[in-house]
Amino acid sequence: MLNTDLNLAAPDDVYEALVALHRDLTPEQSRLVNAKLILLLANHVGDAEVLRQAMAKARAGIAPAGRDGTRPVTA
Amino acid sequence: MDGSAARQTDYQALVLDYVRSPDQDAARPVRHPVIVVGAGPVGLTAAIDLAQQGVPVVLLDEDDRLSTGSRAICFAKRTLEIWDRLGCGERMVETGVTWNLGKVFFRDEPVYSFNLLPEAGHRRPAFVNLQQYYAEGFLLERARALPHIDLRWKNRVTGLEAGPEGVALTIETPEGEYRLACDWLVAADGARSPIRKAMGLESRGQSFRDRFLIADIRLEAEAAAAFPTERWFWFDPPFHPNQSVLLHKQPDGVWRIDFQLGWEADPVAERQPERVIPRIQALLGREARFTLEWVSIYTFACLRMERFRHGRVLFAGDAAHGVSPFGARGANSGVQDAENLAWKLRLVLAGQAPETLLDSYDAERVLAADENILNSTRSTDFITPKNEASRAFRDATLALARDCGFARSLVNSGRLSLPSTYRDSPLNTPDTDTFAGPMVPGAPAADAPVRRGGEAGWFLAQLGGGFTGTYFSDGGALPPALLDALRSLALGPVPVQPLVVAPPGLPPAAMPGLTILEDSEGLLARRYDARPGSFYLLRPDQHVAGRWRHVAPALVQAALARAIGQDGGTAC
DSSP: OOOOSOOOSSHHHHHHHHHHTTTTOOHHHHHHHHHHHHHHHHHHHOOHHHHHHHHHHHHTTOOOOOOOSEEEEEO | OOOOGGGSOOTTTOOOOOOOOGGGGOSSOEEEEEEEEOOSHHHHHHHHHHHHTTOOEEEEOSSSSOOSSOOSOEEEHHHHHHHHHTTOHHHHHHHSEEEOEEEEEETTEEEEEEESOOSSOOSSOSEEEOOHHHHHHHHHHHHHTSTTEEEETTOEEEEEEEOSSOEEEEEEETTEEEEEEEEEEEEOOOTTOHHHHHTTOOEEEEEESOOEEEEEEEEOHHHHTTSOSSEEEEESOTTSTTSEEEEEEETTTEEEEEEEOOTTSOTTGGGSHHHHHHHHHHHHOTTOOEEEEEEEEEOOEEEEESOSEETTEEEOGGGTEEOOSTTSOSHHHHHHHHHHHHHHHHHHHTTSSOTTHHHHHHHHHHHHHHHHHHHHHHHHHHHSOSSHHHHHHHHHHHHHHTTOHHHHHHOOSOOOOOOOOOTTOTTOOOOSSOOOSSOOTTOBOOOOEEEETTEEEESGGGOOSSEEEEEEOOSSOOOHHHHHHHHHHTTSSSOEEEEEEEOTTOOOOOOTTOEEEEOTTSHHHHHTTOOTTOEEEEOTTSBEEEEESSOOHHHHHHHHHHHTTOOSSOOO
């Protein structure tokens, strides 16, 4: 079960560290760092159900306005 | 491993002559039990399997040539085992390049390697690489050696009427049209399947916005020595930045190089030698001496038909489903379609199983197609990221893979073809006893070394073409009641061939009417989690139908009835 209550002893320190991580990066570099961070944390968490709940929480309230490179095809 | 060019027929150059069939002069359309359309690897496999089981087959092909270019080159262990049963596996392996190892590089560093067959005690390797024209050539020669196959080249299906009682076909030949009829039609006529179109059916899925270049080159020996017989895959290598490259060995000193080009690449310009050769020189060095064998540009899609059985028409291979090439899941899954279908058609034609048995072809192979499409789509997402976020995850995985073990498991350059386990098939008899390991009902039978009459051999080679009942003994004499029960299995209308397995080192006593195998290294019992008394019922396609810790004839008969689609009853 995803814990959405405070679980950090020093929340401001952690938030600051997340922001500081990107201070001198381009958007593309930031995207790579964030991706690495997510993969490292996902593996550390390990519980696929918790990860799915976190993914759903992260997506909630965002109306899709993009599309990816795949296209439906009929043959 | 590479033979001289003179050793083999030049299968690419072979012209297969159109021969007029007496059917073309018949007053009324001649009716055949089975017509297979498409003499590619899937259609040939289906025709051979049926003919070997005694079913006469007409095999139609619109062309008079085998595959042009190497096309499908990776043939998986299970495919080789199927072709072993069909009498042509050995030639495939003799000519093919055997490999088990894959390596993945990110930029110029190795990040991950995998062994697809890490254990010994299997007759066949994880893969052989073999040009498709060799595979088709060997299948063709096997087909020609069988009395029940009527091969008709330059026979194009132009019209089709499928009804509840059979299928009527109009066929165009160099000498004009004629008509044929059949009880069952197997459509193995490829990704663009004219049969599918003629029936107004569709295959649906998703396409990927990327283009790839295949360059098959013949490489001189000193240059080839730098590359072992492994599958090498690069992400973002210095010689082809931002894209992927795959290098793979084939017979006759030919190497397959697969360059990712991106969606913007011009498919006409990119196949010109002046564009292809510099790409190859960037990989091999400017001094490397090679000749271009075959060049092709491709895009791909993952798609399938909603159902593979439409009354008396059964779709198989690319006609029924399509995947990306990363994973070798196209031709291999099509060959498995063919073998799944052949024994079911035979039993239905013989009146020994209801027509609804063919619905299990649909259920099992649609499930297999979905498994292949899932794996193929995941590999494609990794190789061809769909958007900036998926590109970031891909690059992050590759960067972490250098020093994080978990990330190496995420690197996906293709999850290579494995046979499906038909876990929820209606033909399975669910376990009532406790077993460990992967040999669950629906699983493809694992191979292991055995001895028969003192001769070393392989378990799968003992299985024949029908159902098999494998009894694991303690090596001692069997009680008379058990002997009778095992022998009686072979006497029904759908016979079950009994095999008795004895533990290693115990020379099994002869038992008239029963085949005795020594589990020479104890691997068979281990792989099947068998103990003395355990019994496995295997289908003609070598998938597990049911298993028990103690054999009881009534249970086996009920499982057999279930495996041939007769609900609840006993075998007729």
